[in-house]
Structure formats: structure tokens, C-alpha cells
Amino acid sequence: LLEVDGGTLLATAINDYTVEIPVxxxxxxxxxxxxxxxxxxxxxxxxxxLWIVYPYDDTPEYRSEVIYSRSIWQLDRIEVAG
Structure with a gap:
């Protein structure tokens, strides 16, 4: 688990597609x-x-367009932003 209080993670794919993921x-x-x-x-x-995968089958709250959009594949890097 992360030792970061609040903020956002910026996950970027190898094609520079970036998504914001709440910490x-x-x-x-x-x-x-x-x-x-x-x-x-x-x-x-x-x-x-690398691919960020949420437990869609186990947790109904993860079955949403917002969460699906955070499931970035061909992950290149994750940065902690404000």
C-alpha cells in the first residue's frame, strides 16, 4: 500500500495516454x-x-465507466501528483 496521504496518481501508458487515479x-x-x-x-x-486492473468481478462498485477508464494498459510509469 502507498504511504501517501491524499492526492492523485498519474498513470501513463507507453503511447503517453494518461489517466488520473485517486490515491x-x-x-x-x-x-x-x-x-x-x-x-x-x-x-x-x-x-x-503492465496493466492496472481493478477487481471488477468481485466488487460491483468497480463496474463503472470511471473505473474502466482508470484500467490503463501498456503502463509505462506512475507519478504522484498534488
Whole structure:
């Protein structure tokens, strides 16, 4: 878990697509940064090497367009913003 009080995370993909993710989303049982799918490392052509994935199937609150838009694939970097 993050040791940051409040603020926003800026997640940027390799194509410079950027999304804002509230730090409050970084909770136990919340999103993960996936690097494997079905036991194999994800390649760029398969939305890898990293992908922010929320537990959509386990938590109905995560089934929204806002959350889906935060599920950035081909993740390159995450920065802490104000």
C-alpha cells in the first residue's frame, strides 16, 4: 500500500495516454498492477508489460465507466501528483 496521504496518481501508458487515479483507490482488495496473464508475462501486443486492473468481478462498485477508464494498459510509469 502507498504511504501517501491524499492526492492523485498519474498513470501513463507507453503511447503517453494518461489517466488520473485517486490515491484513495490504492487499498487492499483494490486494483493491482498485473504483469502476467494466465501465468505468462504480458507482452506489449497483449496490453503489457503492465496493466492496472481493478477487481471488477468481485466488487460491483468497480463496474463503472470511471473505473474502466482508470484500467490503463501498456503502463509505462506512475507519478504522484498534488
Amino acid at each position: 484513495s483507490d490504492a487499498v487492499e482488495g483494490g486494483p493491482i498492477i498485473a504483469y502476467q496473464m494466465d501465468g505468462a508475462e504480458m507482452q506489449v501486443r497483449d496490453k503489457g508489460p
